Amino acid sequence: MTLKTHIKTVKPEERELASKREEQATLEVELAERELRSANLRAELGAFERRYLHFVGVRYAELDELKAQIAERLAKEHPGVERLQQNARAARAAASETKSTAGEDCNEEPVAFESSPEMKRLYREVAKRVHPDLTSDREDRNKRQQLMAEANEAYERGDESKLIRILTEYECSPEAVQGEGAGSELVRVIRRISQARGRLSEIEAEMQELLRSDLYQLKSRLDEAQRHGRDVLKEMVEKVEEQIAQAKRRLQL
Amino acid sequence: METRGKISAGSIVPAGQRALVVRSAALVARGLRDLTRDSNWVVKKIFTGYSSALAISGLGHVCFISREFQRGGQYRTGDYGQRVVVYDVELSTPMLALSVPNETAVGSQDLAAAFAWSPTTRFLVAAWAGWQSALHSFDLHGKMFLGTFGEFGMVPKYLVWSGTEKYFAEACSGGKQACLRLWRVRDDGMSPGGPLYGQPTSELSVPGWLERQTYEAEFGEDGAFAGYGRTVFSPDEKTLASVVEIHGDWADDSIALLAVPTLKKKNAFQAQGHITDLCWTHDGRKIIYCAAGQAYSLAVETMYFEPLPFGAELCVCHAHLPLCICYSSWLKNSAKGRLFLVDMNRMEVLDEYAAEGVVNLRWSSDGAKAYAATQHGMAYIYEPTLL
Numbered sequence: 001m002t003l004k005t006h007i008k009t010v011k012p013e014e015r016e017l018a019s020k021r022e023e024q025a026t027l028e029v030e031l032a033e034r035e036l037r038s039a040n041l042r043a044e045l046g047a048f049e050r051r052y053l054h055f056v057g058v059r060y061a062e063l064d065e066l067k068a069q070i071a072e073r074l075a076k077e078h079p080g081v082e083r084l085q086q087n088a089r090a091a092r093a094a095a096s097e098t099k100s101t102a103g104e105d106c107n108e109e110p111v112a113f114e115s116s117p118e119m120k121r122l123y124r125e126v127a128k129r130v131h132p133d134l135t136s137d138r139e140d141r142n143k144r145q146q147l148m149a150e151a152n153e154a155y156e157r158g159d160e161s162k163l164i165r166i167l168t169e170y171e172c173s174p175e176a177v178q179g180e181g182a183g184s185e186l187v188r189v190i191r192r193i194s195q196a197r198g199r200l201s202e203i204e205a206e207m208q209e210l211l212r213s214d215l216y217q218l219k220s221r222l223d224e225a226q227r228h229g230r231d232v233l234k235e236m237v238e239k240v241e242e243q244i245a246q247a248k249r250r251l252q253l
Numbered sequence: 254m255e256t257r258g259k260i261s262a263g264s265i266v267p268a269g270q271r272a273l274v275v276r277s278a279a280l281v282a283r284g285l286r287d288l289t290r291d292s293n294w295v296v297k298k299i300f301t302g303y304s305s306a307l308a309i310s311g312l313g314h315v316c317f318i319s320r321e322f323q324r325g326g327q328y329r330t331g332d333y334g335q336r337v338v339v340y341d342v343e344l345s346t347p348m349l350a351l352s353v354p355n356e357t358a359v360g361s362q363d364l365a366a367a368f369a370w371s372p373t374t375r376f377l378v379a380a381w382a383g384w385q386s387a388l389h390s391f392d393l394h395g396k397m398f399l400g401t402f403g404e405f406g407m408v409p410k411y412l413v414w415s416g417t418e419k420y421f422a423e424a425c426s427g428g429k430q431a432c433l434r435l436w437r438v439r440d441d442g443m444s445p446g447g448p449l450y451g452q453p454t455s456e457l458s459v460p461g462w463l464e465r466q467t468y469e470a471e472f473g474e475d476g477a478f479a480g481y482g483r484t485v486f487s488p489d490e491k492t493l494a495s496v497v498e499i500h501g502d503w504a505d506d507s508i509a510l511l512a513v514p515t516l517k518k519k520n521a522f523q524a525q526g527h528i529t530d531l532c533w534t535h536d537g538r539k540i541i542y543c544a545a546g547q548a549y550s551l552a553v554e555t556m557y558f559e560p561l562p563f564g565a566e567l568c569v570c571h572a573h574l575p576l577c578i579c580y581s582s583w584l585k586n587s588a589k590g591r592l593f594l595v596d597m598n599r600m601e602v603l604d605e606y607a608a609e610g611v612v613n614l615r616w617s618s619d620g621a622k623a624y625a626a627t628q629h630g631m632a633y634i635y636e637p638t639l640l
Contacts (some may be wrong), residue, residue, distance in 0.1 A: 049277055057280050074573060081603065083619055084573065101280050214281045236284060 013182045020189040027196040028134060032127035036120060040113075041210050043156040047113035048219045054110050055233055057102030058242040061095070066247035068095035073251070082215045120162040126151045133199035136191045144170075146190050176229065267321055293637045294592070294606040299340045300347070300630035301582070307626055308368035310377075311618030312632070314343040314393075315626050318366050318381050319350075328527055336389065337368075337379055337612055340631040342624055351377075351391050353398050356384050369421070372516045376448060378421065379536030382408045388423065390447040395605035399447030406430045414438075415486035420513060421449055423493055426480025433457040433481045433495055457516045460509060463497055465475065482506070483530055488537040488572070492519060492553075496542075508542060508551065522556050524549070529566045534597060535575060541597075543566050562600055563593070569614045570597070570621070578623045578635065582613040593631055607635055 019179035068091040075081075128134075130151065132144035147166050154162035210216055225232040265600040291491075298314060307317035319338045337351040340457040364382035371377070376399075377391045387401035388409075407427040414421050421436045435455035459478055482496035490513055497507040506528040526545025533540055538550045541561070548565040551558040565579035575597040582590035593605040608628035617623065 049281070052284065053277055056284055057277060060280055060283065082572070087619065087621075097279065101277055128395060154298075160270065167309050214278065218281055218285045218288070232288065236288060239287060 001065060011182065013186050014220075017182055017189060019184045020186060020193060024134075024189050024193050024196070027193060027200075028128045028131070031131060031133070031196050031200060031203075033080075033126040034125040034200060035131065036123050038207055039080070039155050039202050040115060040151055041216075042152070043113045043115070043212060045213070045215050045219065046156060047110060048222075049215055049240070051112065051233070052218070053102050056236050056240060057098075059237060059244065061099040061102040063240055063247060064095040064098040065243060065246050066251060068092045070247060070250055090094055092176035114158070115158065116160075119158060119160055119163070123151065123155050123159060124165070126163055126166055129167060131196075131199070133195040134192050136195070137197065272307070282311060282471075284598045292605050292606055293635055295634040295636060297342065297632045297634070298630055299342055299626070299632045300338075302630060303363065303628055304366070304630075305363060305612060306366035307613055308370055309342065309613050309615040309626055310370035310374040311372060311615065312374045313538070313617060313622070313624050314348060314370070314374065315340045315342055315350060315613075315624075316368055316377060316379070317630065318364075318379075318383070335383055337377070339393075342626070342634060350395055350446045351396065351398060353384060353389055365408040367412045368411045371414050371418050371448075372416060372618070373418060376415075378412055378449065380409050380412065380423075383497060388412070388449070388621070390449055392447060398519070400450070402450045403436070403453065408478065408484050412483050413484050413486065415490045415513075416488060417490065418448075419490055420454075420486060422482035422483040422484050422486070422495075423453075426482070426498060428477065428479060428500075429459065431459065431478065431480030433484065433493075433511075433516060435516055437491065437514055438603060454514045455516045457511065460497060461516070462518060462521065463507065463509075476504055482528065485532055487533050487537065487553075488514065494533065494540055496531060498527070504625055506544065509541065510553065520553075520556060522551055522558065524558075530568050532568050532570045532577070534570050534577075535540075535573050539600065541570060541577055543568055543579075546581065548579065553615070561595075563595065563602055567611060567614050569616060571616055572620055578614055578616065578625070580608065580625060582609065582611070593634070593639075594623075594635070604635065604637065606633065 030175070059168070067090070071088040071091035075084045078084050126148075130144050130147045132141045132148055135141050147170055151163060152167050153159075165251060222232045256304050264539050275638060278440075284580045299317075300320065300403065301316075304317035306321065307315055309315050309410045309451055316337050318335050336353075336622075339348045339351070340346065341348050345414075366379070366381040368380075375394050377393060379389050379391065380387075381389075386405050386408075387402060388403040389401050390399040391397065392399050405423070405425060407425055407430060409423045409425045411424040412422070413424075419438055419440075423434045425432050425434075425509070429482050433581065434456045436449050437454045438448045438449075439450070443562060465558055472490075479498040479500045479501045482498045484493060484495040486493055493511045493513050493516065495511060496555060497511050499506055499507050504527070505523055505525055506520055507523045508528065508531065509518060510522075511517065523595065524542065524544045528542050529546075531540055531542035534550075538553060540553060542549055542551060543565045546564050548561040549562055550561055563579065564581045565584065565610045566582055567580040568577055570577045577597055578592070579593045580592050590609045590611065591605050592608045592611065594603040595601070596603060607628060608627070608631075610629055610631070611625045611633070612624050612628050615624045621636075624632040627633075
């Protein structure tokens with residue numbers, strides 16, 4: 001009987017796979033972190049937008065309504081002046097547009113966005129496990145996109161239990177079943193890395209877009225002023241209210 | 254080997270980018286704009302150099318005489334004579350240069366000049382001491398010189414169109430040679446010479462009634478008739494109000510109210526000091542005039558006048574609202590001038606803004622804005638939120 005020594009050899013593709021998995025793991029962490037930052041910014045801007053519309057937007061809507069009434073009255077007083085008729089129509093259209101954008105005034109005051117450390121941890125976890133750019137399967141990607149959108153909404157709302165449910169749901173789903181074959185797996189991992197890098201670029205572009213937006217510019221100015229003890233949102237409200245008062249006076253003339 | 258997914262035939266499926274949708278974009282931009290501006294005035298530099306005579310159109314186009322015309326960042330003087338250059342106040346850019354055929358360049362360009370934009374801003378009538386002694390008309394739509402009419406002995410002090418472009422008037426100084434001329438604008442379509450040509454419909458030289466009732470001084474002496482100055486048509490185009498200027502630092506000018514188109518005297522009013530500007534209120538019931546730095550109102554029916562609670566040298570009333578935009582170069586305890594709005598119902602001064610050297614004021618054709626321009630090429634745009 002020949003004694004055969006079984007030496008465990010590591011195939012080249014397995015070595016490469018291990019290395020790529022490490023790279024993927026690093027990217028997953030970075031991706032989750034960037035998604036969190038992007039989600040934070042979107043949530044903050046969303047909350048700011050709601051506050052802005054609640055305090056300033058509805059007043060602009062009131063002002064535009066008064067301006068439309070002034071223009072309509074002028075048009076009625078001078079029926080032969082076509083320019084005034086055009087002005088009145090334009091003012092009415094602008095008032096409708098502003099009202100539809102600002103929405104109806106509601107009594108409940110929107111609050112600024114804040115996220116707890118636990119929420120951030122859960123979001124990172126969801127982003128790592130469920131991110132659509134970490135799969136190469138079309139059906140799985142669709143499922144992940146749906147879940148990621150739900151996770152974003154839940155994060156903006158501060159809904160912790162929903163984030164936990166999303167994690168559980170995905171971990172128990174058939175898409176989480178794992179496959180076989182080092183060669184095939186290597187290809188999958190390489191593709192996931194490529195997708196993750198692509199997504200990182202997209203997040204960067206989205207962040208830049210958000211940072212360039214008027215909404216962010218306005219928020220930054222308000223935040224900066226707040227650090228110096230000024231409530232600029234309140235000042236804006238006062239300014240528009242002053243214009244509203246002027247418009248009301250003009251209507252009474 | 255464990256994997257987290259399966260390779261499918263479709264391989265990589267790119268994830269859709271999440272577009273940034275801000276439903277409130279317009280309202281946010283509005284808030285941002287309102288936040289950054291501290292007044293309803295916007296100030297711009299529209300041209301370099303100097304021009305004491307310029308005119309703003311209802312679309313915010315400023316014209317004056319210049320040899321230079323900047324296009325594409327470069328000034329061009331070329332072989333041209335002086336031309337009427339037109340700048341867009343809103344865009345702060347040169348629009349076009351209108352030349353007059355066979356006119357040659359002259360040494361000085363800050364010679365006496367007068368301009369009048371038609372209310373539709375299609376036509377421009379100009380007079381300049383460096384050209385042939387006649388009124389020059391231009392078509393801004395065709396960007397061309399139309400021709401000359403109304404030869405004169407002295408460059409007019411003031412040119413004006415009526416509100417519906419039905420009449421055109423020219424006011425000249427020059428003592429004995431002074432005259433006020435009125436043309437009825439041709440309405441038979443666009444002819445080669447433009448809407449204005451030939452002899453005036455009516456003309457008024459030295460007002461006999463003024464000589465008899467006021468002064469016996471010889472022409473050119475203090476107290477004698479000097480000529481016609483600022484002139485404006487009433488909103489209904491039935492009356493022409495023209496300043497009758499009198500020689501001398503301490504002389505008092507008058508306002509003549511003349512029937513259109515005959516130029517027959519309807520009434521006259523003697524002011525205190527020299528009148529620098531006048532305009533009709535939107536309802537045509539009053540004339541606002543500026544004399545010796547003070548603003549006054551004159552009721553046309555009763556000729557009752559009263560000083561207004563502000564000083565001004567230039568004034569223009571809004572066509573449909575009880576608003577008047579004014580300029581005063583002189584402020585108590587300050588060397589600075591100011592532009593401001595007046596609510597004519599309350600006599601309340603609104604939206605003051607420091608400004609110097611303003612030579613022309615104008616409301617925009619749609620009445621939503623007002624423009625002011627200075628002799629040093631600065632433009633002020635009044636953009637109120639309520640108009």
